[in-house]
Amino acid sequence: MDDTGESAKGARKAGASSAEPRVVVCANEEAVARAAADEFVRMSKKYLASEGAFRVALSGGKTPQLLYRLLGSDEFRNQINWNAVQLFWGDERGVPPEHPESNYGMVRLELLAHVSIPAENIHRMEAERPDIEQAARDYEKVLRRYLPLGSAGVPRFDLIFLGLGNDGHTASLFPSSKDWGDARGFVTAPREQISGVRRMTLTLQVLNAARHVIFLVTGDAKADILRRVLKDADVKLPAQHVRPLVGELLFLADQAAAAQLNG
Ligand code: 6PG
Numbered sequence: 001m002d003d004t005g006e007s008a009k010g011a012r013k014a015g016a017s018s019a020e021p022r023v024v025v026c027a028n029e030e031a032v033a034r035a036a037a038d039e040f041v042r043m044s045k046k047y048l049a050s051e052g053a054f055r056v057a058l059s060g061g062k063t064p065q066l067l068y069r070l071l072g073s074d075e076f077r078n079q080i081n082w083n084a085v086q087l088f089w090g091d092e093r094g095v096p097p098e099h100p101e102s103n104y105g106m107v108r109l110e111l112l113a114h115v116s117i118p119a120e121n122i123h124r125m126e127a128e129r130p131d132i133e134q135a136a137r138d139y140e141k142v143l144r145r146y147l148p149l150g151s152a153g154v155p156r157f158d159l160i161f162l163g164l165g166n167d168g169h170t171a172s173l174f175p176s177s178k179d180w181g182d183a184r185g186f187v188t189a190p191r192e193q194i195s196g197v198r199r200m201t202l203t204l205q206v207l208n209a210a211r212h213v214i215f216l217v218t219g220d221a222k223a224d225i226l227r228r229v230l231k232d233a234d235v236k237l238p239a240q241h242v243r244p245l246v247g248e249l250l251f252l253a254d255q256a257a258a259a260q261l262n263g
Contacts, residue, residue: 020249021215021243021251022248022249023250023251023253023261024250024252024253025258026252026253026255027254027255029063029066029218029219029254030066031254032066032067032217032218032252033069033070034070035252036067036161036216036252037070037076039212039214039250040076040080041076041079041080043158043212044081047158048081048084053086054085054086054159055086055146055147055157055159056085056087056088056158056159056160056161057088057089057090057157057160057202057210058087058088058089058103059090059160059161059171060090060091060103060106060163061103063216063217063218064161065106065110067161067216068107068111069111071111071115072110072113072114072115073114077114080115082116082117082118082121083117083118083121085117085121086121086123087107087117087122087123088123088142088143088146089107089124090161090162090171090201090202090207091171091199091200091202092124092125092127092172092199092200093127093197093199094199099128101197104125123139123142123146125187125200126138127189127198132198132200133189135200136185136187136189136200137187139186140186140187143186143187152205152209154205154206154209155186155209156209156211157206157210157211158211159210159213159214160207160212160214161215161216162207162214162215162239162242163215163216163217164215164217164222164229165225165239166222167237168237168238168240169237169239170215170242171201171202171207172190172199173201173203173238175236176193177191177193180204180238181204181241184203185203186202186203187201187206188200188203204238204241207244208242208243208245208247210244211244211247212244212247213242213244213248213249213250214250214252215239215242215250215251215253216252217252217257218256222253222257223256223260224260226251226253226260226261228240230261231261
């Protein structure tokens with residue numbers, strides 16, 4: 001069986017449930033960002049009230065930049081009690097925070113520079129460390145310290161934002177990685193196949209333990225992969241195996257990315 005098959009079988013072992021995703025199609029990428037920002041505000045109030053904190057993992061890449069810029073804007077920043085928000089990352093590239101490829105660096109520029117969030121509430125992945133495997137172990141300790149543990153002892157986020165790569169990857173769970181579906185533990189350090197750059201990523205079992213997972217998918221370049229992930233039962237792709245066990249799964253897509261879904 002090819003590696004992907006093994007990973008997919010492992011993904012099912014990881015407890016990927018069959019919770020059907022909800023798909024909301026928005027007019028354009030600005031509307032996607034706004035819908036995501038509204039969800040962030042709504043959930044921050046809900047979990048502050050019920051849990052005393054709001055624990056979120058942020059995605060990287062280009063798609064969520066508009067979201068982070070909105071959350072840091074005059075319109076949204078004051079709707080959120082940032083003292084109660086604990087920010088984490090779903091994945092990080094093996095570069096320092098100042099590097100243009102850093103997911104943390106992008107969030108710092110678009111969001112953190114514009115809101116008053118306590119430094120101790122910001123938990124970046126130290127993927128630039130030479131001992132990245134140890135950095136991954138250390139990040140698992142951070143997750144255990146700040147997050148409630150679900151029934152299987154897996155750290156449970158209130159909300160995880162994810163993106164979708166054209167090859168069906170999400171976070172840094174790549175189809176080319178042999179253990180994307182059954183990685184042990186909560187944080188792993190795969191190698192991005194094309195560039196060879198090390199990454200750190202939450203594992204599938206952490207994604208599937210979350211209360212809410214929201215994918216942000218925009219642009220016509222994502223139309224084919226979004227259709228395959230949502231409609232093609234024959235493929236075995238990481239993004240397809242994000243199925244929160246007891247949480248909610250939402251795809252926020254613009255019309256361009258959703259163009260192949262009806263039909
Ligand atoms: C990363 C992301 C990755 C991203 C997708 C989509 O670190 O690159 O976590 O999973 O979400 O590759 O990236 P774009 O939003 O740039 O298309």
